[in-house]
Amino acid sequence: MSIHRKMLLLLGGFLLITLVLTFGSYSLTGRTIRARMEKTVLAVMNEKGVALSRYFSKLTSMVALLAETLPSLQNDGTPENYRNLFSRYLQHALSGDVQNVFMGFEDGQFIDATGWTVPPGYDLKKRNWYSEAVSKGKAILTAPYKDLITGDPIISVVAPVFTAGGELMGVAGFDVNITAITESFSKQNFFGVELPFLVDREGHFIAGALPGWTLPESILNPSADVSPELAAAGSALLSGEKGPIPLPFQGDGATLYASPAGETLLMGILLPDSLPRAFIRDISLLHLFGGFTTILLALVLLVPVVFEISRSFSSLSATLDRLRAKIPAVWDLGEASDSVQAIAIEIGEAMESTRVPEFRRLIASMESTLHTIARQGERISALTEEGEMTRRDLCETNEELTKRQQIWKNTLEVVEAMATPGEVEKKLPLIVESIRKSTGAFGVLISHPSSGILEIVASCGYDGLDLTEFQTPLQGTVAGKAFEEGQALWIEDVSQEREYLEVHPLIVTEVEIPLFHLGNPKGVLEVAFDRRVPRNDDLLETLLPVASALAGLLEVEDAHGEIKRSYRYLAEKLQSVTEIYHFETADHMDRIGAYSRLIARGLGRSAEEQEDIAIFSRLHDIGKLRVPLEILAKSGPLTEEERGTVQIHSLWGAELMGGGEWLDMARSICLTHHEKWDGSGYPVGLAGEAIPWEGQVVALADVYDALRSHRVYKEAMTHKEAARIILEGDGRTEPAHFSPEVLKVFRRYSDEMNDIFEEYGT
Numbered sequence: 001m002s003i004h005r006k007m008l009l010l011l012g013g014f015l016l017i018t019l020v021l022t023f024g025s026y027s028l029t030g031r032t033i034r035a036r037m038e039k040t041v042l043a044v045m046n047e048k049g050v051a052l053s054r055y056f057s058k059l060t061s062m063v064a065l066l067a068e069t070l071p072s073l074q075n076d077g078t079p080e081n082y083r084n085l086f087s088r089y090l091q092h093a094l095s096g097d098v099q100n101v102f103m104g105f106e107d108g109q110f111i112d113a114t115g116w117t118v119p120p121g122y123d124l125k126k127r128n129w130y131s132e133a134v135s136k137g138k139a140i141l142t143a144p145y146k147d148l149i150t151g152d153p154i155i156s157v158v159a160p161v162f163t164a165g166g167e168l169m170g171v172a173g174f175d176v177n178i179t180a181i182t183e184s185f186s187k188q189n190f191f192g193v194e195l196p197f198l199v200d201r202e203g204h205f206i207a208g209a210l211p212g213w214t215l216p217e218s219i220l221n222p223s224a225d226v227s228p229e230l231a232a233a234g235s236a237l238l239s240g241e242k243g244p245i246p247l248p249f250q251g252d253g254a255t256l257y258a259s260p261a262g263e264t265l266l267m268g269i270l271l272p273d274s275l276p277r278a279f280i281r282d283i284s285l286l287h288l289f290g291g292f293t294t295i296l297l298a299l300v301l302l303v304p305v306v307f308e309i310s311r312s313f314s315s316l317s318a319t320l321d322r323l324r325a326k327i328p329a330v331w332d333l334g335e336a337s338d339s340v341q342a343i344a345i346e347i348g349e350a351m352e353s354t355r356v357p358e359f360r361r362l363i364a365s366m367e368s369t370l371h372t373i374a375r376q377g378e379r380i381s382a383l384t385e386e387g388e389m390t391r392r393d394l395c396e397t398n399e400e401l402t403k404r405q406q407i408w409k410n411t412l413e414v415v416e417a418m419a420t421p422g423e424v425e426k427k428l429p430l431i432v433e434s435i436r437k438s439t440g441a442f443g444v445l446i447s448h449p450s451s452g453i454l455e456i457v458a459s460c461g462y463d464g465l466d467l468t469e470f471q472t473p474l475q476g477t478v479a480g481k482a483f484e485e486g487q488a489l490w491i492e493d494v495s496q497e498r499e500y501l502e503v504h505p506l507i508v509t510e511v512e513i514p515l516f517h518l519g520n521p522k523g524v525l526e527v528a529f530d531r532r533v534p535r536n537d538d539l540l541e542t543l544l545p546v547a548s549a550l551a552g553l554l555e556v557e558d559a560h561g562e563i564k565r566s567y568r569y570l571a572e573k574l575q576s577v578t579e580i581y582h583f584e585t586a587d588h589m590d591r592i593g594a595y596s597r598l599i600a601r602g603l604g605r606s607a608e609e610q611e612d613i614a615i616f617s618r619l620h621d622i623g624k625l626r627v628p629l630e631i632l633a634k635s636g637p638l639t640e641e642e643r644g645t646v647q648i649h650s651l652w653g654a655e656l657m658g659g660g661e662w663l664d665m666a667r668s669i670c671l672t673h674h675e676k677w678d679g680s681g682y683p684v685g686l687a688g689e690a691i692p693w694e695g696q697v698v699a700l701a702d703v704y705d706a707l708r709s710h711r712v713y714k715e716a717m718t719h720k721e722a723a724r725i726i727l728e729g730d731g732r733t734e735p736a737h738f739s740p741e742v743l744k745v746f747r748r749y750s751d752e753m754n755d756i757f758e759e760y761g762t
Contacts, residue, residue: 018294030280037276038244038257042271045196052181053199056141059098059157059174062089064139066682067159067172070103072488072648074163076641079111086113087175097181101152103161105170116149117279133158133171140295141265143204152177155206159398161408164685181207198261199234206265207624237268273350324427428458429656435527435546436461441541442507442530447479447513448470448554454479455552462528470503477501479524482512486521488544490535513543515551522554587760588705589618594756595701602745603693611740616666617698620673623653635712640668650674650683665694673698676737696739700726700746708757719754 053614066089073081090113093101098229100110104124110116115488124130129142139159144364149153158173200206236245237258245256253273261267308564311755428446436444439658447454454472474480478499482489494500500510509529515522525547563685597614624632627649631642638646653670657663672686672695679687691699707722717725725733727747 015297029283030276030326033280033283034276037271041257041271043260045257045267045269048196049267050261052265052267055260056265059176060139060141061160062093063157063173065535066101067139067161069651070161070172071163071169072644073652074681075167075644078110081650082111083113083115086111089113091152093174094576097177099154099177100151100175101173102175103170103172106168109170115267119148128309129156129173132169133173134168141200143200143202144206147175147177150177151708152179154178155200183316195272196368197233197270199237199266199268199270203238204233205230205234233270237266249463295717311490330409339592388608413416429460431550432458432460435525435543439527439543440529441527443504443526443528445503445528446523446554447526447528449474449483449521454524457523463506465504469501472501476508479512479526481636482514483524486514486516488513488540490540492532492534496557503528506530506730511543513540513547515547517548517551517554521553524551549727588709591705591756591760592620592698592701593618594760595704595753596697598749598752599697599701599742599745602749603741604696605693612665613669613694613697616663617701618668619653619657619666620698620702621649622656622670623651623670625654635714647674647682666693668699669694671695673702675699677739678734678736680737691739693739696742700738700742703737704746704753707733719750719757723750723753 020100066085068131069085070082071437073085082103086103089101090098100112100114100116102110104110104127108124110118110122110124118124128145132140132142137160139157142151142156142158154175156173156175159171161172163169197205199205232247233249233254235255236247236256244256245255247254248268249270249272254270255273257269257271259267273470333465342565405471432444432446435441441461443459443463443465445456445459445462445467447458449455452474454468454474456467459467472479474483478489478494478497478501481499489495491500491510491512494507494510496503497734503526507528508531511527513527515525515527525543527543574687574703593614596617597610600610600613627646631638631645634642650671654667655669657667671683672691675681675684675686675691675695676699677691677696679685686695704726707717707725708719710716723746726738727735727743729735738746
């Protein structure tokens with residue numbers, strides 16, 4: 001095939017590739033746009049759905065808790081008591097969307113937090129919120145309806161309330177104004193035309209982006225107010241179909257994306273097909289314009305060049321054919337030089353007529369190259385040897401880079417270990433092990449300052465040597481010097497360092513890196529080698545970021561400990577208040593703490609949990625601060641009403657503990673230490689594993705100490721009598737009241753319980 005034809009084929013191939021790339025880019029762009037839009041819509045739906053689910057789940061939990069609490073007010077609850085309770089719930093509601101807390105009683109009475117008076121003829125049993133809660137028998141979300149008080153669209157979160165005997169008292173719940181939800185959905189506009197909406201499982205529209213989408217009736221019952229398009233979208237959403245659902249919409253098409261928003265709500269977004277088509281159409285026009293412009297420029301610029309190049313190559317080919325016979329079959333160096341020179345001159349003369357400057361430069365370059373070829377032969381050997389040396393250098397560099405890569409990989413593992421959730425004391429052993437692996441060290445340890453010394457908080461290596469009790473003074477040691485001066489120290493030979501404190505006899509080289517967080521010293525990272533290692537700045541640069549992150553981790557642990565100490569101090573002060581008001585002695589409080597710590601240890605709880613329950617169990621009766629003093633100080637038997645008031649101290653104690661995370665255990669103990677394993681306890685009547693472990697422990701500890709202690713209405717019992725009653729029962733106290741696991745621990749540590757009682761006295 002001639003050069004002329006090849007160049008034409010090359011030009012044609014270029015044009016064809018341009019067209020294929022143009023249309024391929026168009027197709028790929030279209031798919032990418034649809035995928036990105038779908039990904040964006042699904043991500044936003046998931047985020048919104050999770051938020052709504054959490055919001056209504058929390059409301060449902062609050063209503064369920066309210067329903068469990070209300071039976072305690074049955075005997076002595078006045079409308080004012082109920083209204084006060086509802087007002088407190090309203091004040092602590094999750095957001096301003098909760099506009100009322102109420103209860104409808106089985107006898108027709110209605111009480112709410114706002115003091116609303118029901119209109120004449122109002123029958124609460126005919127209200128949907130009442131009938132639905134009773135029929136379902138659990139906490140639910142109602143269908144949307146208009147509030148009789150405000151006229152706003154609302155939904156109610158309601159739950160039936162049953163007495164301890166299982167009789168229906170009524171229905172309690174929250175009114176939630178959905179105007180804010182509707183406004184939020186009307187603003188959920190990401191591309192300009194998509195339509196988000198929210199329905200319940202019965203098909204009622206709760207919120208939507210178009211006027212008229214908040215409907216009183218179900219979309220499953222076609223009516224004049226429900227358009228076929230709206231009914232189709234809602235029906236598809238309720239059908240539970242997975243993935244995008246194509247639907248007709250406003251004379252065109254649309255795609256429905258659906259996502260659950262909790263157990264009772266569904267969220268959907270209608271994305272009109274016109275939106276991606278508009279994007280793709282605009283991009284397609286740009287692609288077509290660019291493609292055809294490129295083709296036109298190629299035709300204008302390349303065709304003349306192709307023909308000129310083709311003519312020049314044809315001339316060069318003919319000249320080379322004529323000179324082929326002039327080259328001898330066997331060359332010596334002289335003949336080669338003469339032949340190359342002659343070829344260069346003849347080629348230059350033959351190509352003088354070409355109009356392509358590039359070809360003229362090519363011929364001049366060829367002539368110069370042919371003259372240089374002989375001279376280059378002598379240098380080939382030298383270059384080969386040099387290339388071999390370069391190859392060896394590259395291999396060494398590659399090995400070094402491989403080592404650095406492994407170090408950074410291990411460093412990344414250290415950082416990932418720091419970033420994962422969990423207790424710092426569990427992370428530190430993993431971190432020092434990763435550092436030891438990445439550096440090839442003999443041992444690695446982390447120390448933390450305490451009262452003028454450095455205490456080891458984590459270590460690994462050192463031939464398995466236990467360094468738990470090892471301490472390093474801040475003064476007169478290498479580690480202390482690094483800590484005080486804030487500078488990393490590289491001790492190449494520890495035997496030559498006067499201030500070196502021996503950790504292990506095999507250590508030769510040691511690196512001490514101070515751990516600083518925001519300018520504050522937090523400890524020292526020590527990396528030890530059992531061989532002589534010269535100072536390596538690259539290794540130091542790798543370890544310094546790790547040291548900085550470690551300092552931040554130790555800062556978090558210090559702050560964590562400070563917070564816990566503060567809460568424990570608060571708990572001890574609250575114990576003092578309880579002693580003053582409740583006539584309980586400090587010995588009684590201390591015994592409860594000691595019993596609880598012992599039982600927690602027997603259950604296999606962590607040291608931190610044992611310490612927490614020893615502190616917070618002393619506050620188990622702090623709720624009695626709100627019980628009238630005349631009831632607590634009464635020497636005779638309590639009336640039924642007085643006994644009910646005293647029993648509320650569990651709820652009051654939980655209220656006094658507040659919502660702080662660090663007081664979760666104290667709040668749980670106050671609330672559940674009178675619950676019994678068989679469900680016969682108070683205030684809620686929890687049973688079995690529904691009672692938190694700390695409540696199970698304090699329940700037995702409190703009963704044991706009460707049996708052993710002297711009261712105005714009874715004499716103190718011996719340990720043997722108290723143990724027999726707990727393990728065998730006496731009619732009032734039964735083994736079924738306690739956790740079987742806690743009873744096993746009590747039986748095993750019975751003598752230690754007696755020792756605690758004897759130690760703290762009565």
